[in-house]
Amino acid sequence: MKLMFISDVHGSAYYMEESIKQFEKEKCDYLISLGDLLYHGPRNDLPKEYAPKKVAAMLNAFKDKIISVRGNCDSEVDQMMLEFPILSEYTHLFIDGHRFFLTHGHHYHKEALPPLSKNDVLVYGHYHVPLAQKTGDIFILNPSSVSLPKEGTNSFGIYENHIFTIKTFDGEVVASIDLRGEDGN
Template sequence: MKIGILSDTHGHEMAWADACDKFFKGAEMILHAGDVLYHGPRNPRKADYNPAGLVERINNSAVPVVIAQGNCDSAVDASCLDVPICAPYAFVIVDGVRILVTHGDACMSDEEKDAWAKKFHADLFISGHIHTTVLEKRGSTVFLNPGSAALSKRADGKATCAVFEDGVVRIYEIATGAVLEELALG
């Protein structure tokens, strides 16, 4: 099983395209932790800001896409997409692995995330919102923030995405393909 994971594309078409082309080939599913199309008032627009192009790529994806609603995702955004934006979370079970995806703005603290993970018996808890990467295990749950594919707030400025494959979560730097962090679920 291979699942592509990203967050905070904020309308930047090539952030999606680069992640899909470089890391998500052969994936059974793509999970997006929100803030899909709109750049938001605090975020800059980079040269690849093209929400219409991003809509077209998502709508034409050969791989199923599951999206959790971010604080910048609106009803207008949802009306353009052929896949629903799930609020306040999406929950999927793939090959027996229980995955909870939320943007993170409605569930910010570790205590809140731990409570949600416990309620859903989540093996993998994915969030976005902060535009930085997190990969850690607490109890029986791995907590992942893939960072931002478009507008990184990491100290090194690296745009990132993640892949869950064969029980291991890996965070990748999109530009170079370097593995920045990895952690096994088991």
């Protein structure tokens, strides 16, 4: 199974379109959203081509391929625009013997861990900074923001065959980690 992870689109039609192109190019099975899909939030500048209605339409076209959690900028009004659920604070995926704990990152993150077991994987967004590391017995991943990165460039994550890779839209690998315990960097 191949998964694409995005976070913090913040209503950017430009970067949502770029994300969909990568999703199709990578031939992913599911698109995982770590929240903050439509609204830019009061602390953020408007992202490139801010068009939440257009982003909602693009996402709805893939509604059967999206697994999403709620970001701190997502609301019930956003849910009314989207044809797939986004209001869960977190969810779990069980893939290749790994338990992935998916959340936005404003409650659970590397400094405030949820209850995790050995070799579990915490995946979150919110901070707009890429991260792929093993800390103690767990893996901590953040694909960064597709539209408003704070460090480096706009990026997303790809998971396949135990490998989590953070990539730019130009195909540059920002970070990679083998979830079997072997660092891919």
